[in-house]
Amino acid sequence: MPARRAVFTGLGLLTPIGSTPEAFWASLCAGTSGIRRIQRFDPSALRCPIAGEIPDFDPKAIITAAMKDTRKSLNKMAHTIRLGLCAAQLAMTDVGLQKGQIDPFRFGVEFGCVMAATDLEDLCKGAQTSCVGDPPEVDYTIWGRQGLKQVPPLWMLKYLPNMPACHVSILFDAQGPNNSITSTDTAGLLALGEAFRHLARDSADFFLVGGCDSKINPVAIARHSLFHDLVHDQPADPTTAIKPFDAARNGTVLGEGAAVLGLEELAFAQKRGAKILGELVGFASGFDKGRTGTGLAKVIQNALRDAKISPADVGHVNAAARGSRELDAWEARAIRDVFGDVPVFAPKGHLGNSGAASGLIELAASVLALQHGQLPGTLNYTTPDETCPVNVTTGDTQPIAKPYAVKLSVTDLGQCAAVVVKRWES
Amino acid sequence: MTNRKRVVITGMGVVTPLGHTVAEMFANLLEGKSGVGPITHFPASGFPTNFAAEIKNLDLGKYVSAPGRYDASGSNTHFALAAAQQALADAGLLGSGKFDRSRIGTYLGVGEGAEDFSSVLAACSLSVDATGYKVNQGEIIGHLSRLLHGPREAEGEMNTTAGHLADEFDLGGPNSTTLTACAASAQAIGEAAELIRHGDADVMVAGGTHSMISPFGVTGFNLLTALSTSGTAPKQASRPFDLNRDGFVLGEGSGMLILEELEHAKARGAAIYAEFTGYGTTGDAHAMTDPHPQGRGAIRAMRDALRNAGLQPHDIGYVNAHGTSTQANDEIETLALKTALGDAAYGIPVSSSKSMLGHLIAAGGAVELIISILAMRQGVLPPTINYDTLDPLCDLDYIPNCAREKPGIRHILSNSFGFGGQNIVLIASRY
Structure with missing residues (x-):
């Protein structure tokens, strides 16, 4: 039996720099940044009051009145979960798969997502009832007896990381494998890799693979401000704040968004005449103890071996670099070890760090780059740093000819994931 | 299918309300003990449900050399470190530099619950x-x-537990975490086995860890009214399949298994507990909480797991049920078992460990697979306790109240179903 191959047949995007593939690509090429002063709430109390915020997200424009049940469920979903569901709807429209064209048990869903922070209005009344003293502290006896009654019954389910995949499966009657990976910044690529393996071993024919995340709410951003390496002394112009691989980089900026890809077994896609955007050919993940670069290099090599190609076949690397002094240098060492002088593009300069959504949003940039034969410049890269010895793209787009790209994701603890994608040539 | 790599289980470790070793836990289960009592982790007396099966007296220093590194970590990480250390020690795989560590990974189901x-x-x-x-x-x-x-x-970030395990025990291979509610650790085990079958790793530390016995978790589950409110007799509150069941009881803990490629295990002379043979995974595509009324996803997952293992229903000698003690789960799981296993269902003993341990949520599936493997190896099946009154809709053999000897079991099946509709079925076989 010939190997079962996996191709991308649709793309749904919700990002700070565009919520269609065309708009997203145009912003990447034009060097448009999505980073701005936060507008969703007053961010004055934050040391880093800027973020990559989606300016125009309207779930009701995507989940239309005709989708009655789903629309009713929107109020049981946190913002993050709405992002994932809406991106899936956009992707499915692009995919063009109709009901009846697939056995529901052969339709899988994989998401990268983490627990969303609570909406404060859900807790507001109960907190007032139950907090006593000065400074106030919650009395759990009062909370249990009275406060609880002032919280919506489905409260916890609004925020759970498996809810995007749950709602997406209900909307599209997807009864196949259904998983939600929560490994923060590597979650999206891990979800994609797992769906890739499912297709290869014939346990499904089609997957919606997504990532969604938003830290742009008061609880999440207050939490992350305490431990995330966010930029301090941010410049007057927020669009220059995040500088992947640059000598002057001094931290990252939080972002938000969602990307959902249709991933489909090749013969199945061809049989229904699907439009093919690119091919997924390799995947690996691992852990780089001490972030030396050795473990990450090994993960990249494993992904190349899975794709049955050599480093010289790769035309660009799409890096996770988020403007962190240490993490960017770690990643650069591994890229240099494996590839030498390959062009490296780091999309977080445009987007900020959207956590569990980042891997697949950024992967979309490489799928589009391979389609267009052009690679965007990395935003705010002006001064090379000897601790980051890689060939970072800068300025205008540059032509790329080789058919393969490698996308990396890493976490600050040392978890890493790599996927290899190939330009589609029919 | 025929030439795929085989996966065996070469180590197991647990932290549970009924014991912090596999042997202690299993002995207590066979005696039909309950780990349930009043919640002591925080003042919970005001909640409608204020009892649970808690972990007490876990000494992290017994498992890691510098427990102070994990002072800021939550219970999820503490439980997982302890269970993983036991499993790795059991398998003879503790120690940096032993074997190719880049071929040893971890895949965990890790719960939420670290929020302040x-x-x-x-x-x-x-x-x-x-x-x-x-x-x-x-x-x-x-x-x-x-x-x-x-x-x-x-430490509340969801990748930290798998990151700490990889760092503490030098696991350079694939590293993943899932949270598909109550199905998470079973799903982690199934996907970890697939990583080995595909050749992505030789060994996976797979399992789960979770505590929802916190203000956050107790609030969330009380609001969902999924918990038993039989507070007058907490030890009798978890009564899976009994007519008078009224909800589940929270538990907490961790279960970890060492999954290993067969030839790798043989080459190093490892003791083999069982072979991992079947994995089925589906989504209900039905609702946020309620299972599909006909159990269609659960049925398909059981059938897929049997096909994956190359087995027929009558090959299964014991089923460890999801058996939560909610009206909906136990009724629909019974229906799904009867549909998926056909006539064989009435001849297969089924029990729910949740009657004794409570519901370990994201950690449940892993602990229950370990229990099932022990039952198969020792030829004695743990009971469903608190089973007093027959529910006409739940008419299988639930091993009521007393453990039962049943030598010669060759294959066991363990169900895990999550809020959100994920259905995971695992099969392990005598090696």
């Missing part, structure tokens, strides 16, 4: 706006910044 819920509530109360119904979002950030503890919040 008390500080969020206090900050809310300080930031109410003039309407009394809304929080001033700009203002609360300042309060939260002051009240939250940075290192603890960092």
Whole structure:
């Protein structure tokens, strides 16, 4: 039996720099940044009051009145979960798969997502009832007896990381494998890799693979401000704040968004005449103890071996670099070890760090780059740093000819994931 | 299918309300003991349900050399470190540099629950706006910044447990974490086995860890009214398949298994507990909480797992049920078992460990697979306790109240179903 191959047949995007593939690509090429002063709430109390915020997200424009049940469920979903569901709807429209064209048990869903922070209005009344003293502290006896009654019954389910995949499966009657990976910044690529393996071993024919995340709410951003390496002394112009691989980089900026890809077994896609955007050919993940670069290099090599190609076949690397002094240098060492002088593009300069959504949003940039034969410049890269010895793209787009790209994701603890994608040539 | 790599289980470890070793836990289960009691982790007496099966007296220093590194970590990480250390030691795989560590990975089901819920509530109360119904979002950030503890919040990120395990035990291979509610650790085990079958790793530390016995978790589950409210007799509250069941009882803990490629295990002379043979995974595509009324996803997952293992229903000698003690789960799981296994269902003993351990949520599937493997190896099946009154809709053999000897079991099946519709079925076989 010939190997079962996996191709991308649709793309749904919700990002700070565009919520269609065309708009997203145009912003990447034009060097448009999505980073701005936060507008969703007053961010004055934050040391880093800027973020990559989606300016125009309207779930009701995507989940239309005709989708009655789903629309009713929107109020049981946190913002993050709405992002994932809406991106899936956009992707499915692009995919063009109709009901009846697939056995529901052969339709899988994989998401990268983490627990969303609570909406404060859900807790507001109960907190007032139950907090006593000065400074106030919650009395759990009062909370249990009275406060609880002032919280919506489905409260916890609004925020759970498996809810995007749950709602997406209900909307599209997807009864196949259904998983939600929560490994923060590597979650999206891990979800994609797992769906890739499912297709290869014939346990499904089609997957919606997504990532969604938003830290742009008061609880999440207050939490992350305490431990995330966010930029301090941010410049007057927020669009220059995040500088992947640059000598002057001094931290990252939080972002938000969602990307959902249709991933489909090749013969199945061809049989229904699907439009093919690119091919997924390799995947690996691992852990780089001490972030030396050795473990990450090994993960990249494993992904190349899975794709049955050599480093010289790769035309660009799409890096996770988020403007962190240490993490960017770690990643650069591994890229240099494996590839030498390959062009490296780091999309977080445009987007900020959207956590569990980042891997697949950024992967979309490489799928589009391979389609267009052009690679965007990395935003705010002006001064090379000897601790980051890689060939970072800068300025205008540059032509790329080789058919393969490698996308990396890493976490600050040392978890890493790599996927290899190939330009589609029919 | 025929030439795929085979996966065996070469190590197991647990932290549970009925014991912090596999042997102690299993002995207590065979005696039909309950781990349930009043919640002591925080003052919970005001909640409608204020009892659970808690972990007590876990000494992290027994398992890692520098427990202070994990002072800011939550229970999820503490439980997981202890269970993983036991499993790795059991398998003879402890120790940096032993074997190719880049071929040893981890895949965990890790729960939520590390949030500093008390500080969020206090900050809310300080930031109410003039309407009394809304929080001033700009203002609360300042309060939260002051009240939250940075290192603890960092530990609340969902990748930390798998990251700490990889770092502590030198696991350079694939590293993943899932949270598909109550199915998570079973799903982690199934996908970890597939990583080995595909050749992505030789060994996986697979399992789960979770505590929802926290203000956050107890609040969330009380609100869902999924918990038993039989507070007068907490030890009798979890009564899966009994007519008078009224909800589940929270438990907490961790279960970890060492999954290993067969030839790798043989080459190093490892003792083999069982072979991992079958994995089925589906989504209900039905609702956020309720299972599909005909159990269609559960049925398909059981059938897929049997096909994956190359087995027929009558090959299965014991089923460890999801068996939560909710009206809906137990009724629909029974229906699904009868549909998926056909006539064979009435001849296969089924029990729910949740009657004794409570519901370990994201950790449940892993602990229950370990229990099933022990039952197969020792030829004695743990009971479903608190089973008094027949429910006409639940008419299988649930091993009521007393453990039962059943030598010669060759294959066991373990069900795990999650809120959100994920159905995971695992099969292990005598090696």
